[in-house]
Amino acid sequence: MSFSRSSASALKQALKATAPKAGRQVAKRSYSLLARQAPQAMMATRLGATRGVKTLDFAGTKEVVYERADWPLDKLQDFFKNDTLAMIGYGSQGHGQSLNARDNGLNVIVGVRKGGESWKQAQEDGWVPGETLFDIPEAINKGTIIMNLLSDAAQSQTWPEIAPLITKGKTLYFAHGFSVVYKDDTHVVPPKDVDVILVAPKGSGRTVRTLFLEGRGINSSIAVYQDVTGHAKEKAVALGIAVGSGYCYETTFEKEVYSDLYGERGVTPILNPITSTPFVVNDHSWHVPRPVRGPPQERPLPSEAFNETVEEATQSLFPLIGKYGMDYMYNACSTTARRGALDWAPKFKEANLPVFEALYKSVKDGSETRRSLEFNSRKTYRQDLQKELDEIDNQEIWRAGKTVRALRPDANKDEL
Incomplete structure (x- = not known):
């Protein structure tokens, strides 16, 4: 709010x-x-x-x-x-x-x-x-x-x-x-x-x-x-x-935990797919961040895919939203980008609303709690978690991102 x-x-x-x-x-x-x-x-x-x-x-x-x-x-x-x-x-x-x-x-x-x-x-x-x-x-x-x-x-x-x-x-x-x-x-x-x-x-x-x-x-x-x-x-x-x-x-304790679980599950999970999906080859692969259709010459290189999604979001858009608000961020965009964003925002909202409704129900009825307790109580918890994180780390867009991040002006050049 x-x-x-x-x-x-x-x-x-x-x-x-x-x-x-x-x-x-x-x-x-x-x-x-x-x-x-x-x-x-x-x-x-x-x-x-x-x-x-x-x-x-x-x-x-x-x-x-x-x-x-x-x-x-x-x-x-x-x-x-x-x-x-x-x-x-x-x-x-x-x-x-x-x-x-x-x-x-x-x-x-x-x-x-x-x-x-x-x-x-x-x-x-x-x-x-x-x-x-x-x-x-x-x-x-x-x-x-x-x-x-x-x-x-x-x-x-x-x-x-x-x-x-x-x-x-x-x-x-x-x-x-x-x-x-x-x-x-x-x-x-x-x-x-x-x-x-x-x-x-x-x-x-x-x-x-x-x-x-x-x-x-x-x-x-x-x-x-x-x-x-x-x-x-x-x-x-x-x-x-x-x-x-x-x-x-x-x-209250209730409001805090409901909003926290709902918020962290509603925001954090979308960051990876929302930045990767525009460049996914098909529904079965998260490893090649390139368009589904089009000849090879139209497909962006991994560096371009990362720069046009993750880099722009984290280094340009999110900081503006955090500091000045969403309307300021829109005003800072080009007229073409702004028009497209405003036109497509309602469609994304409509598509995601059922997911958020299901998520809130899962938080409220304790399903998320039971899932968290079950997974985090496993003896193999750390190994299971690392396997999931490794899958993300090995996606092409995030492997490309390591090189892009190393090129930032404030990066440690030894990382290249």
């Missing part, structure tokens, strides 16, 4: 006036590089910036936005002065959120399987065994806010061991509503005597961390499933800011 023009303009002006300058560039390939501590001056700017925007008009609907300006660093640290945040799991979200909360001066510990890959990664990032790094049961016992950021499948598998350790007075925190909403399939039923809250960043844990280090912040949804203390909502907002959110939007 997008801003109305007036509120979007107001927000842009507010952000432009107060946005901190980006910090040093962060290497995207290394978690350890992302583990460096944010400069104190940057932290003060990040949590202290005043934007003056509270209630915004989102396409005719008024919504309250909870901002980091409401939680300066001293207030944040005072609010959590008696708490220990126990981060359970050190995957993408666990990594990013725990490091951000640590840099914000909160008492954070990490709980993962001792000796595993996550344990080793956590040590590389500065977590100390016996001081800030523990196995999962010990971390839960030591923590007051239990941040369960294991994968959805792992949350289901480990719940019988974890549940008895979440005792009265603790807070149970999730970054996704999956386990709680689909409790009939996951068997994750929170204890009745604890606050249960959610902070769901709208991006990967790597993005959460990178934006934090740049002095920016990610959008996050916050929700309360169970409020025993009467302070669950305030706690959710504060934790949202602590883990790197610039601003937070209130939702």
Whole structure:
């Protein structure tokens, strides 16, 4: 859902006036590089910036936005002065959120399987065994806010061991509503005597961390499933800011998981076929990105196929949409391209509507949940996944893309 023009303009002006300058560039390939501590001056700017925007008009609907300006660093640290945040799991979200909360001066510990890959990664990032790094049961016992950021499948598998350790007075925190909403399939039923809250960043844990280090912040949804203390909502907002959110939007566990599963399945899956299909030879091959008909001299070369689809979409069109909106992108196109896009858009919408309707039904009735749990719980999960990814990587359009990407001005020329 997008801003109305007036509120979007107001927000842009507010952000432009107060946005901190980006910090040093962060290497995207290394978690350890992302583990460096944010400069104190940057932290003060990040949590202290005043934007003056509270209630915004989102396409005719008024919504309250909870901002980091409401939680300066001293207030944040005072609010959590008696708490220990126990981060359970050190995957993408666990990594990013725990490091951000640590840099914000909160008492954070990490709980993962001792000796595993996550344990080793956590040590590389500065977590100390016996001081800030523990196995999962010990971390839960030591923590007051239990941040369960294991994968959805792992949350289901480990719940019988974890549940008895979440005792009265603790807070149970999730970054996704999956386990709680689909409790009939996951068997994750929170204890009745604890606050249960959610902070769901709208991006990967790597993005959460990178934006934090740049002095920016990610959008996050916050929700309360169970409020025993009467302070669950305030706690959710504060934790949202602590883990790197610039601003937070209130939702429910149900709405978060439905929109998340629907959105990621409705957007991510179309990226490969929508860029490959125009150049597919027939319905049985994804390996030769060239037109079905026409003599050889009319068929584009692999480099041209990639440039006319993936490269144009990712390097030109998507950035314009993200920064200025869809109408701006159309206005930036040539008159011929714009006319064709506007004429064909309704046809694509009509063709795809039945697919999206089936998708939403599959999300709502739990079919997507059961499929995810079944696949991600397999002992051969990683091998099965890699096989699927290798099939994509071996498609001609993506093999051609490796060479095209290496030719970009900012590319590492050693990749050629």
